[in-house]
Amino acid sequence: MTELTLSLAIGVLTGSGVWLLLRPRTYQVIVGLSLIAYGVNLFIFSMGRLRSGVPPVLDRGGAVDPAAYTDPVPQALVLTAIVIGFATTALFLVVMLVARGLTGSDHVDGREP
C-alpha cells in the first residue's frame, strides 16, 4: 500500500510538473519546477527501499544487523537535493522578477506571442 501511494505521489507530482514546465507563463514554469523537485526528492528517497519504523543510524557498540536498519544514504542525498533545489529555485524566482520588470511581460520569451 505504501509503495502504491508513493508511486502515485511521485507520478502525479512529476506529471503535473512537466505539464506546467511546458506552459508559457513564468509563474507556471517555476511552480512546475518545484513540483518536479518534490517528485524527484520522493523518488530519491524511495531508491533506498521503503521501510517503516526502522532507524537509519546505527546504535553504539556491539555487532549490528544491517537488516534492522534502513539505508541512510538516500536520506542524506535528499537533504542535499532539497537544499540545492531550494536555493536554485529562489535564484530563478529573482531572475523571473527581473525579467518581468524589464520586459513588462510574464511570458517566458519576454513578449506576448
Next chain:
Amino acid sequence: MQLADHLDIAPILLPLVTGAFLLLFDERRHTFKSLVDVAATLGLLVIAGMLVAQADVEGSVASVYLLGNWAAPYGIVLVVDRLSAMMLLLTALLATAALVFSLARWHKGGPHFHSLFQFLLMGLNGAFLTGDLFNLFVFFEVLLAASYGLMLHGLGVTRVRFGMHYIAVNLAASMLFLIGVSLIYGVTGTLNMADLAVRIPAVPAQDRALLEAGTAILGIAFLTKAGIWPLCFWLPGAYSAAAAPVAAIFSIMTKVGVYAVLRLSPLLLGARAGDSASFGDIGLLIAGLVTMTFGTIGVLASQAMARLVSYSVLVSAGTLLAAVGMADAGVTAGALFYMASSTLTIGALFLLVELVDRSQDPAANVLAVTMEAYGDDPDEEAIDEEVGVTLPATLAILGICFVLCGILLSGLPPLSGFLGKFALLSAALSAGDDGAISGMAWAFFAVLIISGLFAMVAMLRVGIRTFWAPPIEGVVPRVLVVEFAPVALLLALCVAMTVRAGPVMAYVDATSQSLHSPDAYIEGVLSARQAPSPKMETGR
C-alpha cells in the same frame, strides 16, 4: 601528511576561499578585488600545471585524495589523473584569459563579478576532480549557480531573457541528473565511480534494464549541458547574449558535460561492463553527428559574429560526443587534442568578437546584410576612389587574430585545429577491427570535413564584411592592451600546441589509454590508503 599531499584539493579550496574573501569587501574597491582575483587565478594556473606534471609520470596511477580520511567506497574521493589534470589546466588557462580581458571594463558591469568568477572555477575544478557521482551533482550545481549569476552579468533585456531560458533548462536537467543518480544507486548501492565500475558487471539480469535506464537519464543530463541536438536550443542565444569574458569561460562549460560522458562511458559501460558493454555508444555517435550538422547549418546561417561562435560551440561539442561514441582509444586521443584546441580557439573568438563588434554600428550591419542578400554592391565605386587608403593598425591586428581563429576553427593546416581533426580522422578510419572502414566512420569523416569547410565559408564572409570592406560608417575600435593580450595568449597557446604537438599527443594518448583500460584507475581509488590519524601518532 605533508602539505604537498593536499595539492589535490587546492584547485577547489583556493577559489572557494578567494570568492568568499572577496565578498567581504565593498563593491567599489575594484583595484583591490581585481588584484586578489588575478593572483588567485594565477595561483590556480600554477597548481594546475603542477598537477599535470604530477599526473604525467610514466606508468603512474591516479592520485587519490580521501576527504575526511574515509576509505574509498564509503567516503567521497577526489581523483587526479591525466584527464582531470588536463581539464584543470585548460580551465585555468581560459580563466586567466577571460579574467584579464574583463579587467578592461566588464568587471565593473555588475555586483560580485570576481566572487562569482571564483565560485564558477571552484565548481568546474570540483566537477573535474571528484570521483563520486553525487558529489559531481553538487559541483555541477555550484558551477551552474555561479554561471547563472555570470550569465546575467551586465544585465539588459536580452541577457535576462536568454538567462531565464538557460536557468530553466539547466534546472530541468539537474532533476534528470538526480533521477539518474538515484536509479543507479538503487540498483548498485554505491555512488563511487570506481566502485560502480566493479559492481556493474555483477548486476543481475532483471535489474539491468533499470541500470541502463539510470545511465541513460544521467547521460541526458550531461548531454543537455554539452548542448547535444535536440537539447541545445538554449545555447546559441545564451552564449551570444552573455558578456564577452563570461562567454569565453562558458566555452569550457559545455566541455564539462563532454568530460562527464568521456569519464563515465568507458568506465561504467566499457568493455568490462558485461551485458551493458558499449551501451549508448551508437546513440552518442548518431546524436553527435546530428549536432555537428545542426551546428554547421547554424554557423552558415548566422549573421551576427557572436551567434556564429555560439554555433561553433555546438559543432565542437558534437564532434567530441561523436568521437566518444566511437569508443576507440585512438579516436579519444584525437578528441582530447581537438577539445583542447577548439576550447582555446572558441574562447579567443568570443573575446575577439566583442572587440570587433565595437567597430560595427548595428544599423550598418543590417544594411550590409541586406546589400549582400540583394546582390547590390554600392561599394564598388567607393573602392575606386579610395585607392591607397591605409588600414588602421588596430583593425590589422584584429584581422590577423581573426584569420588565425578562422584557420583554427575550420581545421586548415598548419595550426592545432588541423592536427586535432587529422588525429581524429586518421584514428576513426583505422578504428575497425578487421581493417574495414565502417559506414559510421565514413559519415563522421564527411560531416567533419564539411563542417570545417562551412566554418571557413562563414568566417570568410564575416571577415570580408568586417575587415576587408568595412561599412562606410565604420569606426576604428579602441582596443586596450589588456583586452588584446588575452586573445593573443589563447592563440599563442594554440600555436604552441602545434609546435609542441609531439609531447601533447603523447599526453593525450596516455590519457586515452588509461580511460579505455580503467583497471589502474579502479585499483588506485579502491586501494587508496588512509592517512594515519594524528591521535595515533601522538600516542606513540
